Amino acid sequence: MTLSLTKAHWSDLRKHGEETFPHECCGVLLGNFEEDGSKVVQATVRCANQRSDSPHNRYVIDPRELVRVQRQARERDQEIVGFYHSHPQHPARWSKTDLEEAYWTGCSYVITSVLNGAATETNSFELTGLDESKSFQDEEIKMP
Numbered sequence: 001m002t003l004s005l006t007k008a009h010w011s012d013l014r015k016h017g018e019e020t021f022p023h024e025c026c027g028v029l030l031g032n033f034e035e036d037g038s039k040v041v042q043a044t045v046r047c048a049n050q051r052s053d054s055p056h057n058r059y060v061i062d063p064r065e066l067v068r069v070q071r072q073a074r075e076r077d078q079e080i081v082g083f084y085h086s087h088p089q090h091p092a093r094w095s096k097t098d099l100e101e102a103y104w105t106g107c108s109y110v111i112t113s114v115l116n117g118a119a120t121e122t123n124s125f126e127l128t129g130l131d132e133s134k135s136f137q138d139e140e141i142k143m144p
Helices: 007-020 063-075 096-100
Strands: 002-004 026-033 039-047 079-088 108-115 118-128 135-142
Touching: 007 026, 007 039, 007 079, 007 108, 007 118, 026 063, 039 063, 039 079, 063 079, 096 135, 108 135
Parallel strands: 002 039, 002 135, 079 108
Antiparallel strands: 026 039, 026 079, 108 118, 118 135
């Protein structure tokens, strides 16, 4: 399992986390699934964190915004290959809530730790399985 993205995409999603600190940022990764199951990111799309009750440790993307992003992807002959969000003052590891709220099997979930306003570690996890059997698997990030 591999997620390939450019240094510019890597920098943009990390910068997004710094800009929204101390709240979580969120966004969508557009690109293509390769025959070997790897994912190639061709665009990052920043989304607004619509979570008003606890934006410092939760995020939600408005479903209407997600539909707009899907339409945008189709127009570019791309797919949603993943999502990203930040973890202010927490490690770049998925949480129980992240797993419970993840539904896009086969997609990447990229998490950046933002400590005191600075992006530190960024990791990617692929969602596998369905319902009770779903889980996150560590995924390698490649920057060509």
